[in-house]
Amino acid sequence: MHTNKFLELNANENALGMSDSARLAIVNALDRGFRYPDNPRAALITKIAEINGVPDNQVSLGNGSSENIRAVVQMLQNQALKEGKKFQLVVPDPTFSCAEVYANSIGASVVKVPLTAESYDLDFQNLQKAADEFDGVSLFYLCNPNNPTATITSTTTLKKWVESAPENHYFLLDEAYSEYVTDPSFESGVEWVKQQLSKNIIVVRTFSKLHALAGMRVGYAIANPQAIEAVETFMSVDNTNLSGAVAALATLNDKAFLELSLRTTNQSRQRIEATLNELGLRYLPSQTNFILHEIKGDVKTYIDRMRDNGILVGREFPPITGFSRLTLSTFDEMTVFIKVLKSFRQKGWV
Incomplete structure (x- = not known):
């Protein structure tokens, strides 16, 4: 581990x-x-x-x-x-x-x-x-x-x-x-x-x-x-x-693992999309194991704040601004991220 x-x-x-x-x-x-x-x-x-x-x-x-x-x-x-x-x-x-x-x-x-x-x-x-x-x-x-x-x-x-x-x-x-x-x-x-x-x-x-x-x-x-x-x-x-x-x-040769891997990502994507919809944050339609989503603020500040909460998120990708890239992870890790993101909304940070 x-x-x-x-x-x-x-x-x-x-x-x-x-x-x-x-x-x-x-x-x-x-x-x-x-x-x-x-x-x-x-x-x-x-x-x-x-x-x-x-x-x-x-x-x-x-x-x-x-x-x-x-x-x-x-x-x-x-x-x-x-x-x-x-x-x-x-x-x-x-x-x-x-x-x-x-x-x-x-x-x-x-x-x-x-x-x-x-x-x-x-x-x-x-x-x-x-x-x-x-x-x-x-x-x-x-x-x-x-x-x-x-x-x-x-x-x-x-x-x-x-x-x-x-x-x-x-x-x-x-x-x-x-x-x-x-x-x-x-x-x-x-x-x-x-x-x-x-x-x-x-x-x-x-x-x-x-x-x-x-x-x-x-x-x-x-x-x-x-x-x-x-x-x-x-x-x-x-x-x-x-x-x-x-x-x-x-x-x-491990079909069960590959199915689990795909299912885990798909479920995490659905949870993150539901959360972003709830918060009114735009995201691009993801066909991958990550999602690019809006944060309505300075991306560098957002990254630093996430880091302060023990979470590393993707950097900004100019010329696209105001968006952060998030890796879709396991159920437990997504639960932690969702909780922190919602706390940011309560503080008016996203």
Whole structure:
């Protein structure tokens, strides 16, 4: 058990903790810690491929999906350089910053396109414009559902856009939270890879959220075989450690835990939405294990006050102001948060 005195509702981790089956798998693998993890890695790749309905050569394991994201950025910049072209990353703003950080580190230009006002959706027109005005290779990094907004993008619009993109436009679809999506209109980019909608789609996923393995650092990419082969040249060898591989495999096979994990988040979301409705605080429709909600005040002050009450909540995500991101946690942790939030209302703080 972790002994942090704070409730950690700020990093979109899964407070259920890893499954018993994952813990047992790690313990049982410890006596093989002196061996390279080739066999467990291969078994995990096969399991991921099977679940997603693709062959093994369309899966690349990452040391967390952040490694997959880095490798895609590097691979495309390298490809552009070889062809004597320029490379840029185009991102909605705000979104998960990982791709931007890696692009900056290798000197690639980054274009940020603000989300639409009020609905905080992707601004397709201006995203496209940023690529149209650029003479070279553009990579769109699209987190769907998006972080920090917790919302999904219209499948029809996104699909049409990806399908009609020219060959120098690439799409990195980050689906870290896809397992939480309840909206029936949502379609994963994995389906588009299988339909060969475009050869320029790479989808990344993680075991950090629903599977509760953030500390084990396991993620993966799915794309066509040629793209996976190109990306693999930028991945470190044996990048998935033995513990991470066996834990991920055990969790994928643990249907009861995955159902509990999803149910816990869904129930917490309903409770938080009911509380926010009661307090008249706006929130964006969440399809993830976190929710972005209004606080009607200075966000930094709110964060400090929550901290004083033993609760860590998410930072502000400019250009969105006046909203705080809250990780949806266990029943008990949400009970504590709701009590504190309501006490803030009584004091006129939210």
